[in-house]
Amino acid sequence: MIKTILTASICLSVAATSTTAEVPEIKTLEIGAKAPDFSLQGTDGKTYTLDTFKKAKYLVAVFTCNHCPDAIAARDKINQFAIDYKSKGVEVVAISSASPKGLQLWENGHSKYSDDFESMKLVAKEHKLTHPYLYDGETQKTSIAYGAVATPHVFIFGPDRKLRYQGQFDNGKRDPGPAKKKTVINTIDALLAGKPVPETKTRVFGCSTKWHWKDKLVAAEKKEWESRPVTVEAMDATLAKTIAANKTRKYRLVNIWSTSCGPCIQEFPTLVRAYQFYTQRPFELITISTDPKADNAKVLRFLKDQHLPVSKWTQKSIDKEGRKTNNYHFQGDDLDDLAKAIDPKWQGPMPHSFIIAPGGEVVWRKTGAVEIFELRSAILDAINGKKPAQKK
Numbered sequence: 405m406i407k408t409i410l411t412a413s414i415c416l417s418v419a420a421t422s423t424t425a426e427v428p429e430i431k432t433l434e435i436g437a438k439a440p441d442f443s444l445q446g447t448d449g450k451t452y453t454l455d456t457f458k459k460a461k462y463l464v465a466v467f468t469c470n471h472c473p474d475a476i477a478a479r480d481k482i483n484q485f486a487i488d489y490k491s492k493g494v495e496v497v498a499i500s501s502a503s504p505k506g507l508q509l510w511e512n513g514h515s516k517y518s519d520d521f522e523s524m525k526l527v528a529k530e531h532k533l534t535h536p537y538l539y540d541g542e543t544q545k546t547s548i549a550y551g552a553v554a555t556p557h558v559f560i561f562g563p564d565r566k567l568r569y570q571g572q573f574d575n576g577k578r579d580p581g582p583a584k585k586k587t588v589i590n591t592i593d594a595l596l597a598g599k600p601v602p603e604t605k606t607r608v609f610g611c612s613t614k615w616h617w618k619d620k621l622v623a624a625e626k627k628e629w630e631s632r633p634v635t636v637e638a639m640d641a642t643l644a645k646t647i648a649a650n651k652t653r654k655y656r657l658v659n660i661w662s663t664s665c666g667p668c669i670q671e672f673p674t675l676v677r678a679y680q681f682y683t684q685r686p687f688e689l690i691t692i693s694t695d696p697k698a699d700n701a702k703v704l705r706f707l708k709d710q711h712l713p714v715s716k717w718t719q720k721s722i723d724k725e726g727r728k729t730n731n732y733h734f735q736g737d738d739l740d741d742l743a744k745a746i747d748p749k750w751q752g753p754m755p756h757s758f759i760i761a762p763g764g765e766v767v768w769r770k771t772g773a774v775e776i777f778e779l780r781s782a783i784l785d786a787i788n789g790k791k792p793a794q795k796k
Contacts, residue, residue, distance in 0.1 A: 427617050432551030432570060435604045439463065439565040440549035444499065444538035445521075447528040452497065452536055454565070461493030462595060464588065465559045466573065467540075467552035469502035470527050472611035473514035475555040477580040478573045479531055482556070485589060486535040494592055496535040500524055501547035501555060506618035508625045509680040511611075516780035519614070526777075544616060554610040558588055560595070568595060571606030629680070632713035636704045639692060639732035644745035647690060649764045652721065654686045655786045656760040657779075658746065662694045663706050667773040668755040672710050674776050675757075678783060683715040685787050686762075688722075692746070693733045694754065703733050759786050768792040 433440075441454045457463050466482055468475040486496035502519040517523040521539045528537045540546045550559055560569040569591045576583030591601050650656055659675055661668035679689040691712065693703045714722060714730050722730065734742050743750045747766060750756050758769035759782060768782045782792035 427615075428548055430548060430551055430553060430613075432553060433559065433567050435567050435570070437567045439465070439559070439561045439567065440546065442499075442538075442540075442546040442549070444540055444546060446536045446538050447521075447525045447533075448536065450536075452538055456536075457495045457497065460495035461563055462495070462568075462592060463561045463565065464494060464496045464592070465550065465561070466496065466498045466556050467501040467547055467550065467559075467613070468498050468556040469500050469611070469614070470517040470519050470523055471502065471507065471512045471515045471614075472555040473578045474610035476515060477576060477578045478556050479527075480580060481576070481583075482573060483531060483533050483535065489592060490534075492592075492596055494596075498533070498535060498537045499540050499546060499552075500538065501540055501544065501552045501557075502614040503541045503544055503616035503618075505616045506614040506622065508622050509677075510625075510682075510684045511614070512681045513683075513685050514784070516777050516784060541616075544613075547613060552613055554608040554612055556610055557608045557613075560588070560591060562595070569601055569604055571603070572608055572610075575609075577609055628716070629713070630711065632716070634704070634708045634711060634713045634731070635729045636693070636700065636707055636731040636733050637727075637729050638700075638735045639742075640734075640736055641741040641745040643732070644692075644734075644742055648746050648760060650760045650762055651764075652725070653762050654688050654721065655762070655767075655783070656688055656690055657783060658690045658692065658758055658760060660692045660694060660742075660746075660750070660754055660756040662754055663699070663702055664695070665754045669706075671755055671773040672712075674774060674779060676710055676712050678776075678779055679712070679715070681780065682783055682787065683717050687783060687787055688718050688730055690730045691732065692742070693731075694739060694742070695733065697733075697735050700733055707731050759783065759792065761786060768794060770795070 439454055443451060443453050445451055482496065482498065500519060504519050507519055512518055517527055519541055524537055524539060556573050558571060558573050559567060562568050571587065573588050574583035575585040575587065587606055594601055675689060695703050712731060718730065736742060747758055747769065749769065751771065753771050755773060756771045757774055758766050761767045767786050778795060785792040
């Protein structure tokens with residue numbers, strides 16, 4: 405029954421997002437089915453096949469990804485499971501099932517990494533993964549063959565490489581802490597003890613697999629973003645104080661910049677992409693140009709070249725505040741007035757970026773060009789209620 409529900413759900417999703425007749429029907433492997441072979445590259449540079457794991461008594465294949473919050477929450481638990489059970493003849497292989505072609509930018513809103521292969525390498529290194537992490541995002545042939553409908557989706561195969569279990573890793577969902585129901589651990593313990601598997605199938609509560617044929621959704625998102633108008637408004641010290649007070653529930657990344665500042669121009673795409681990543685979270689990007697008052701046309705031209713509009717999600721909140729845009733051009737005669745109003749700790753060099761929490765506290769700041777993952781980490785930490793790490 406569970407498989408029927410999952411298959412129907414995926415088929416409806418496919419029908420809604422693709423117009424081609426070449427979209428395959430996703431069918432999750434039945435219990436007792438043989439493990440399909442594969443040949444996939446790992447983040448360690450090696451190529452892995454099913455035969456690579458022939459010495460394992462039990463093979464646990466986890467279809468996962470970088471962006472999904474459920475997969476992120478399970479990542480370290482799966483790695484610890486691989487460490488704890490390796491000596492017992494259990495091998496774990498993680499396979500990234502997500503296609504970057506089918507991933508909308510806002511779907512990265514819980515991660516600092518996207519789902520490309522290079523980002524997978526960074527994840528493997530950062531989390532010290534002891535098991536192979538393989539890339540199936542190019543063709544997704546392996547994910548289709550196994551019927552991996554969500555992330556994470558776990559398949560356990562016995563010594564004969566026939567399927568003994570498929571479903572969730574545990575019932576922790578987006579909580580990285582210990583789960584109440586340790587589904588895979590209980591299943592493996594039963595198998596190692598020669599006992600019946602408690603459940604052969606469980607529901608997979610996670611992000612739906614980002615199939616490459618969802619690229620039309622990605623194209624539509626890109627078109628909508630590009631169609632949005634780019635505007636800039638004048639700012640004085642009074643408005644700057646209002647922005648700094650942040651009487652909203654959002655975290656504000658404020659960037660002070662100038663068209664005559666090389667590092668400002670260089671880092672701008674990083675800011676725009678971060679805004680696109682986290683725009684559905686309680687987050688917004690506010691830019692403040694310090695160019696001479698007469699250069700308003702130059703400022704607007706740069707913003708249009710970079711294409712930094714207000715997203716459709718942010719638009720609702722700034723309308724409620726009675727503002728028109730999140731791009732500003734300071735019109736005061738003295739930049740000291742801006743500094744005192746927006747961030748008294750700003751010493752003057754640009755670019756200068758900082759995150760204002762709801763209520764007005766600056767929880768992170770950086771003078772100088774931001775590093776992409778440092779910035780994304782700071783944003784995520786702030787949104788998730790953690791104190792962002794502050795590099796000097």
